[in-house]
Amino acid sequence: MREQILEDAFAFSQSLTKRIGETLSQQFGKVQAQHKPDGSLVTDSDQWADEQIRSAIASQFPDHGVLTEETVHIFPDKEWCWVIDPIDGTTNFTRGIPVWGISMGLLYRGVPVFGYVHFPILQQSFHGFWLTGSGLSGENGAYRNGEVIKSSPDEPSQSHLFSLCARSTSVFKQSLPCKTRVVGVCTYSFLLVASGAALGAIEAIPKVWDIAAVWAIVQAAGGKFVPQTPTSVFPLEAGVDYGKKPLPTLVVSRSELISVFQPLVQEMG
Known part of the structure; x- marks a missing residue:
């Protein structure tokens, strides 16, 4: 049952971020931002995406908690919890710089075991499973657009x-x-x-x-x-x-x- 949640989380995140990303792409570079108390920026697009993601999680995973940048900051007492950034890179988003994304992490007992980040304008989607030490069974793996990615084994140099x-x-x-x-x-x-x-x-x-x-x-x-x-x-x-x-x-x-x-x-x- 728990392992099935991870499979469902991947399909859910892929579909949801694609849908939200299509709408945000139409607003990209066209919205005005306001300053939050901490000095960071927020737009109507951030708030819309936040609401869409929270609503979708509540419908698909009603037993899961949610923590998001724009609304819910207190970590709930839940076995499973999503931690969301509806637009990571709001400054880039408002200024027409194409590096910004929708970030969704799924935590099991307070530790991330799955992540999905979609960059609509770049047409890049990253996801990964990290189950080591979680007590969950399954394979670890990291992917970009469905292809396996690995960190570099190289030594530092001025070409890195x-x-x-x-x-x-x-x-x-x-x-x-x-x-x-x-x-x-x-x-x-x-x-x-x-x-x-x-x-x-x-x-x-x-x-x-x-x-x-x-x-x-x-x-x-x-x-x-x-x-x-x-x-x-x-x-x-x-x-x-x-x-x-x-x-x-x-x-x-x-x-x-x-x-x-x-x-x-x-x-x-």
Whole structure:
């Protein structure tokens, strides 16, 4: 029964994000944004997509909890819970920059076991299953448009990439072993590592909805999450408000590169 939920989650996420993505693509670059109290942006499109996703989950998985960027920030006391970012990359979305996506992570007992992220304009969809340590049976795997992806086994060089966020540019004070890129979308930045395009990525202030889906995909592809907090992000705790909890995170393509990049990002700030 539990394993069937994962199969159903994949089909559900694929269909739902495609439908929502078609509507959002028509609004792309045409909407105005407002500032939320934390300084991030929100549009009517974010709120519409949030409502559509919550409604669909309630219909398809009535026993599942939901935590989303735009409305519900308290993690529920549920065995299964979806963690949603209806538009990751709202600034890009409003400015006509095509890197933005719809992110859906499914957590089992507070830990992500499935993730799906759809980038409508790029026509790229990533998904993955990460069941290690969950007690669920099944195969791990990470995919882009249905094809297996793996993180890179390469050593750092000036022909390889490391991804930054806008708030982590103080890393430039260090001597970096790779070229850098800033894509402006947390999920895509981490998925560059999962797909082998980058050897590492740092995000200074992501929230749980930026991480939940890619947590499963990156690890299934062979990458490693390195929380820049005293404790791990997961499992999430019931009753905790995650709306204002920044979760600085380093992702690397393999464990051997933790010692390469960790000293560099520790100098942020």
